[in-house]
Amino acid sequence: MEIFMKKKFLKTLCLTALGIFICSTITMAEEITTSAVIPETSTTVISTTDTTVASTTNTPTDATIVKKKPKIKSTIKKISLNKTVLRLNKKDSRSLKALYTDKKKEGIIWVSKNPSIAKVNKKGVVTGKKKGTTYVYCMSKSKKVKAKCKVVVGNFKYMAVTFDDGPSPYTKKLVDSLKKYNYNSTFFVVGQYVTAKKSVLKESFNNGNEIGSHSYDHAKLTSLSESDIKSEFNKTKSVVKSAIGIYPTLIRPPYGSFNDTVSKLADVPMIYWSVDTLDWKNRNVNYVYKEIIKSADKGEIILLHDSHPTSVDGFIKALPELNKKGYELVTVSELFKLNKKNLKPGTMYYNCY
Numbered sequence: 001m002e003i004f005m006k007k008k009f010l011k012t013l014c015l016t017a018l019g020i021f022i023c024s025t026i027t028m029a030e031e032i033t034t035s036a037v038i039p040e041t042s043t044t045v046i047s048t049t050d051t052t053v054a055s056t057t058n059t060p061t062d063a064t065i066v067k068k069k070p071k072i073k074s075t076i077k078k079i080s081l082n083k084t085v086l087r088l089n090k091k092d093s094r095s096l097k098a099l100y101t102d103k104k105k106e107g108i109i110w111v112s113k114n115p116s117i118a119k120v121n122k123k124g125v126v127t128g129k130k131k132g133t134t135y136v137y138c139m140s141k142s143k144k145v146k147a148k149c150k151v152v153v154g155n156f157k158y159m160a161v162t163f164d165d166g167p168s169p170y171t172k173k174l175v176d177s178l179k180k181y182n183y184n185s186t187f188f189v190v191g192q193y194v195t196a197k198k199s200v201l202k203e204s205f206n207n208g209n210e211i212g213s214h215s216y217d218h219a220k221l222t223s224l225s226e227s228d229i230k231s232e233f234n235k236t237k238s239v240v241k242s243a244i245g246i247y248p249t250l251i252r253p254p255y256g257s258f259n260d261t262v263s264k265l266a267d268v269p270m271i272y273w274s275v276d277t278l279d280w281k282n283r284n285v286n287y288v289y290k291e292i293i294k295s296a297d298k299g300e301i302i303l304l305h306d307s308h309p310t311s312v313d314g315f316i317k318a319l320p321e322l323n324k325k326g327y328e329l330v331t332v333s334e335l336f337k338l339n340k341k342n343l344k345p346g347t348m349y350y351n352c353y
């Protein structure tokens, strides 16, 4: 009985030793195989203590199962650009805006399909090199997510169409139409209407439109005290920042009314207009449409009001024709930048010829 027990004990001991030997052989083979297959990722090879690997690996050759590369985590899930088409002239530069969430700072890269037509820098600024059409891509660093924009380098006439007195119930329709044509405008908003229309304003800004201040309650600034003018500016700055993340970049005083005190208190450039369509007086779609087509020209700053549905519809009616005639609608700030003209805080500008 005792001998039998000793024999059984020895047999178990031998089997255990054999088991350890086989196991350690498998383990070694795994380490060698995985390291050999993916040397560049040897620091991330599946650990030999990984129970999943151990239980599914019966022979050394099965170690090939673990040779697939560990996934490189892409933290950016989606990228979208503010334009599907970017139009510009040779030697001009225009920015594209990429929208994405990047919590772990994966980062993005910009690539031009044909840099001899248009090049792009690491900030998404596109520069026209010669006439033609190409594409610019914005990709996550892992290259798993990307967005593209068609770039047309041609002979375009830059002009700014501006909208006062909103945001209103008609602003959303206007923002959508601008996007459809890959156009941008400057919106001079009345502060007191902003909070109720936060999402439209944010969407408009994300599409590349510019948000300027038109005071808080459409006050005639020249009849106010210095502290009241300050309050009109500051309250509007605060609501705009809460809606889009930045302060208004321009000011248009209501009625175009300003004096030295207004200029002194304005901490951004002030913008008048070169074309008054009188859309607020003539509330007729065809009238507005004709006025826009009649007055369209390089460097103009056209005044409209998105508080009137007739103004919005008249403008939308003019869009295909403006597009066909080679007009490129840009924000006021972009118009000055493209024409290489500086804008100074507190100074009033009337056009950009």
Ligand SMILES: [Zn+2]
Residues within 6 Å of the ligand: 164, 165, 214, 218, 254, 255
């Ligand atoms: Zn106004």
